[in-house]
Amino acid sequence: MNLSLVINSLPQLLSGLLITLEITALALAIGLALAVPLALMRLSKNFLVRAPVYGFIFYFRGTPLLVQLFLVYYGSGQFRPELEALGLWTFFREAYFCAVFTLTLNTAAYTAEILRGAIQAVPYGEIEAARAMGMSRSLLYRRIILPKAFRIALPAYSNEVVFLFQATSLVSIITLLDLTGVARVLVARTFAVYELYIAAGLIYLACTYLILWIFRRVEQRLFAHLRRPEAEKAKKLTGAALP
Amino acid sequence: MVPDLHGYGWMLLRGLELTLLVGLAALFLAILLGLLGAWGKSSTSPIARSLAATYTTVVRGVPELLLILLVYYGTPTLIQNLSLQWGYPVFIDLDPFWAGTLTLGFIYGAFATEVFRGAFQSIPPGQLEAARAIGMSRSLAFRRIVLPQVWRFALPGLGNVWMVLIKATALISIIQLDELMRSAQIAVAATKLPFTFYFIASLFYLSITLVSILLQQRFEAWANRGTQRA
Numbered sequence: 447m448n449l450s451l452v453i454n455s456l457p458q459l460l461s462g463l464l465i466t467l468e469i470t471a472l473a474l475a476i477g478l479a480l481a482v483p484l485a486l487m488r489l490s491k492n493f494l495v496r497a498p499v500y501g502f503i504f505y506f507r508g509t510p511l512l513v514q515l516f517l518v519y520y521g522s523g524q525f526r527p528e529l530e531a532l533g534l535w536t537f538f539r540e541a542y543f544c545a546v547f548t549l550t551l552n553t554a555a556y557t558a559e560i561l562r563g564a565i566q567a568v569p570y571g572e573i574e575a576a577r578a579m580g581m582s583r584s585l586l587y588r589r590i591i592l593p594k595a596f597r598i599a600l601p602a603y604s605n606e607v608v609f610l611f612q613a614t615s616l617v618s619i620i621t622l623l624d625l626t627g628v629a630r631v632l633v634a635r636t637f638a639v640y641e642l643y644i645a646a647g648l649i650y651l652a653c654t655y656l657i658l659w660i661f662r663r664v665e666q667r668l669f670a671h672l673r674r675p676e677a678e679k680a681k682k683l684t685g686a687a688l689p
Numbered sequence: 690m691v692p693d694l695h696g697y698g699w700m701l702l703r704g705l706e707l708t709l710l711v712g713l714a715a716l717f718l719a720i721l722l723g724l725l726g727a728w729g730k731s732s733t734s735p736i737a738r739s740l741a742a743t744y745t746t747v748v749r750g751v752p753e754l755l756l757i758l759l760v761y762y763g764t765p766t767l768i769q770n771l772s773l774q775w776g777y778p779v780f781i782d783l784d785p786f787w788a789g790t791l792t793l794g795f796i797y798g799a800f801a802t803e804v805f806r807g808a809f810q811s812i813p814p815g816q817l818e819a820a821r822a823i824g825m826s827r828s829l830a831f832r833r834i835v836l837p838q839v840w841r842f843a844l845p846g847l848g849n850v851w852m853v854l855i856k857a858t859a860l861i862s863i864i865q866l867d868e869l870m871r872s873a874q875i876a877v878a879a880t881k882l883p884f885t886f887y888f889i890a891s892l893f894y895l896s897i898t899l900v901s902i903l904l905q906q907r908f909e910a911w912a913n914r915g916t917q918r919a
Contacts, residue, residue, distance in 0.1 A: 473848075516873075523883055639766040642768060643763050647751040650752055651746075
């Protein structure tokens with residue numbers, strides 16, 4: 447075990463982590479913004495609105511992320527003249543753009559499906575009550591359905607965030623120097639195979655559990671009003687959870 | 690419109706066959722490890738419990754790609770370095786098929802562990818108490834009472850594990866196994882038609898997903914036969 451090498455490579459690995467976190471944050475933010483309208487369109491009564499979104503979600507959830515990444519990064523080269531005519535080639539030439547683009551569409555598809563389930567899980571009584579009070583459709587969505595759906599979706603969404611964070615490691619295959627990419631370059635240079643990969647793995651592990659911890663704190667805050675005080679007290683007294 | 694595949698269609702189909710083989714072998718291993726892990730998690734021995742907990746924690750917290758690199762490149766180097774230190778040099782050349790299968794099986798075994806743990810907990814404890822009361826040994830009760838029922842609760846979760854696993858086989862292409870993804874890469878290198886071949890490969894994966902969903906519904910209907918539905 448070559449420990450000093452790992453310590454010396456730590457700054458480089460952490461700079462790779464920065465790229466990983468940057469790509470994750472960008473894809474998550476844009477992906478979530480896309481997912482809300484997509485989920486609503488997926489639930490539309492109009493077949494022409496629903497069907498293309500359904501196809502988009504099915505394609506991105508049913509194929510490997512690596513294929514999607516290659517389709518965008520290498521596949522765009524097949525349409526170079528067309529993309530150049532549209533002025534888009536400068537974007538698709540960049541691995542960084544292709545990575546963020548693909549990961550955004552991927553997480554948008556998964557998140558839209560999570561949100562769809564959550565919107566359908568909003569208790570019907572709440573919608574009826576809002577309608578009885580004379581809320582318009584848009585007000586109903588803004589004040590009742592979407593806030594409730596976001597809360598219902600949160601646990602599943604935290605899983606999606608972790609999956610996306612780990613999935614960013616694939617961008618190292620299209621030449622980006624994220625945490626995995628840096629580890630691969632360093633391994634090729636030093637031949638310290640398992641030391642560096644284990645170090646990178648530990649950094650991923652720490653970040654994953656940090657993300658999960660943050661989400662748990664957020665959930666505790668958001669669901670504070672749903673915790674039953676008697677059950678909490680009993681738990682403290684007996685040291686065991688009540689059924 | 691049928692695109693011109695320049696004779697690489699058959700290669701893609703052979704790649705698909707290898708993808709399915711790796712996927713099924715890895716799933717088999719993952720189910721074995723999942724049963725073992727679930728047994729460890731519910732064991733009374735603190736060593737088995739902490740081993741199983743470490744396994745699921747570590748594997749689910751590290752990207753698959755990194756684990757594949759670690760197992761395929763790291764393990765042989767580690768064994769060679771250790772054997773060199775002990776004075777018995779061993780040189781290992783891992784076969785990509787087995788390296789891929791073992792790595793994916795190891796990774797998804799952790800996910801299967803969680804599936805089986807939940808499934809075991811769904812079996813009413815009264816049934817086990819009844820089995821013990823009529824004099825069944827623990828292993829007989831496990832074989833006759835728990836195992837036949839556990840599939841019913843585990844199938845939806847295992848279906849998800851399979852769907853994620855078969856997509857993860859694409860990562861095995863980086864260790865030079867000629868599965869579907871790598872076959873597409875080879876075809877692309879020769880024909881310079883990246884979009885065409887990667888798109889066809891993606892449609893193959895999509896059809897695996899589609900068939901899997903249909904099969905899963907069949908299996909679930911079979912596992913749930915004779916149970917009451919609300």
